[in-house]
Amino acid sequence: MGPIWPSYYSECSALLFVVDASNPAQVSSSCIQLLSVLSAEPLASVPVLVLFNKIDLPCYMSLVEMKSLFRLQDVVSCASQPISLLESSARLGTGLAQVLQWLRSALRERC
Numbered sequence: 001m002g003p004i005w006p007s008y009y010s011e012c013s014a015l016l017f018v019v020d021a022s023n024p025a026q027v028s029s030s031c032i033q034l035l036s037v038l039s040a041e042p043l044a045s046v047p048v049l050v051l052f053n054k055i056d057l058p059c060y061m062s063l064v065e066m067k068s069l070f071r072l073q074d075v076v077s078c079a080s081q082p083i084s085l086l087e088s089s090a091r092l093g094t095g096l097a098q099v100l101q102w103l104r105s106a107l108r109e110r111c
């Protein structure tokens with residue numbers, strides 16, 4: 001779906017970038033894709049939540065591991081937009097309250 005994302009950028013008020021944390025191959029390609037999304041001009045000031053999902057699965061990569069493997073702290077510091085990082089399990093509902101809280105406050109700040 002990546003190739004069609006830019007057609008939505010101009011209408012975007014908040015961006016939820018969901019990464020499958022249980023799939024190491026997808027995690028690395030997602031991080032590269034994230035850098036491209038963050039550098040898109042229409043998203044320069046749009047609040048971003050990077051959500052590491054599927055943390056209920058046995059082999060998921062934790063936020064701590066991902067921060068160190070993909071230098072996420074550097075990505076966050078260098079980006080023009082505010083970026084938050086959260087973990088979730090959509091299956092179990094873990095972390096979803098924080099996602100909604102982030103969404104509410106991101107949209108409130110844009111109004």
Ligand SMILES: Nc1nc2c(ncn2[C@@H]2O[C@H](COP(=O)(O)OP(=O)(O)OP(=O)(O)O)[C@@H](O)[C@H]2O)c(=O)[nH]1
Binds near residue numbers: 020053054056090091
């Ligand atoms: N165990 C687990 N499974 C999940 C979770 N979230 C989604 N899934 C499952 O993952 C599969 C794909 O979910 P989708 O929502 O279709 O995600 P997608 O991005 O379209 O598909 P993928 O690219 O394959 O991840 C479905 O079978 C979901 O039930 C989660 O937090 N934990």
